[in-house]
Amino acid sequence: MANVLCDYRFLLLVAAVAFIYVQLRLSATQTEYADKLAASEEAENVCTSQMRLLIDQISMQQGRIVSLEEERKLREQECGQLKALVEELERKGLQRRTNKEQVPVAAVVIMACSRADYLERTIKSVLKYQSSVASKYPLFVSQDGTNPDVKSKALSYDELGYMQHLDFGSIKTESPGELIAYYKIARHYKWALDELFYKHNFSRVIILEDDMEIAPDFFDYFEATATLLEKDKSIMAVSSWNDNGQKQFVNDPYLYPFWCPTNHLRRIESHTRLCGRLELLCATGTVPSALSPSFFDGSYCVLFHFCWRLHGGSFVEEGLRLVYPVCICGLWGLLVVYGLRGSSLGQFFKQYLEPIKMNDVKLNFTSAFSFPKVDWKSMDLSYLMEEKFTKHFADLVKKAKPLQGSDVVLKAYNIDGDVRIQYRDQFDFERIARQFGIFEEWKDGIPRTAYKGVVVFRYQTPRRVFLIGPDSLKKLGIEGA
Incomplete structure (x- = not known):
């Protein structure tokens, strides 16, 4: 009996120890869970605080966005008013430069960018002969970019209108290594032609660059040839530039008179230009209305190297078989180029551009010879028809x-x-x-x-x-x- 009682007591002791051990483990577990719960609550409080901070920041940003949107609308209104004012001033300026009874032969635009000294020389050369025929040839300067000296120089002349092309878009070249400048020039040309043809409703435009000087009979020549663009739709443009117009390839009019136009003017099947040095007389019925924006995307386009054919009022690609629009030009030039600095980096300048010989007489031989005075406008140029x-x-x-x-x-x-x-x-x-x-x-x-x-x-x-x-x-x- 005593042994049985002893066994019971031992079992009770073991059970008590086990109970105490379990209680201790439960207590430790509860403490651990409590600590984790406290940490979770603390983390939740931190997250809640950060979320409230973010909400406050978002609210502030939304307030700023609303404020900026209102400011943007205000600026747009101001820009609209300024644009309307500028257009009104341009309209009034154009009216002052254009005789209402005189239909302009063509607008003249000098394309400029960052060469203020060159621009001044070109403007003076043009005004020397344009002033007497200003109503026939309204003069403009179109600036690409924000060069302050160019803008100030252009605005200092009351005799001309000023246009500014601002384009901050990215440029994607067709081939690696191409000069981005040619693409920028292309966009400028497209914009300027749109302004003059569509906004100002000119039927023709003469394009000059800001490093050119013109001959005495420059405007007479273009007035005489303007009707060719209307009569012969195969003619894309008229040019007063000749790539082979160096002094050794032209003759002295006083020694070898060339006043007969058939000895001078001709048709060519590629526009005569060199490194972007060009001036054209374009008719709205042939060039601008047919050009899509993509036509002016690359350097070939800005140089007016035409790979397109005018057909039914639009340009259609001819693939590998290129059909070249015709231009009219002369054996000697009516302008010279003096700009060594430029986008073409002086390419060909010394060899081909600098030696160009410009006609420097007004085709009047009565003072020295018995030849009659030559008047471009009275000449019969119908022989230039196709x-x-x-x-x-x-x-x-x-x-x-x-x-x-x-x-x-x-x-x-x-x-x-x-x-x-x-x-x-x-x-x-x-x-x-x-x-x-x-x-x-x-x-x-x-x-x-x-x-x-x-x-x-x-x-x-x-x-x-x-x-x-x-x-x-x-x-x-x-x-x-």
């Missing part, structure tokens, strides 16, 4: 004496009349061009200033040199020559 000119040009080429051999320059010099020299391909043309010193470059399969593959220039005397392509005679309808 059908007539092809026949006229073919006759000139056919009558020219054919030359062959490696010493064609010497042979040409020793012949009094016109000569023609045939080239086999681009490489052969470049070889012959280097011998004479004319511009060698081709664009999309044709030489500069070519018509039906024929490049013509004067050499030393009034003689003309015709460089004819392998299929030029066929294109001109000349057989057996």
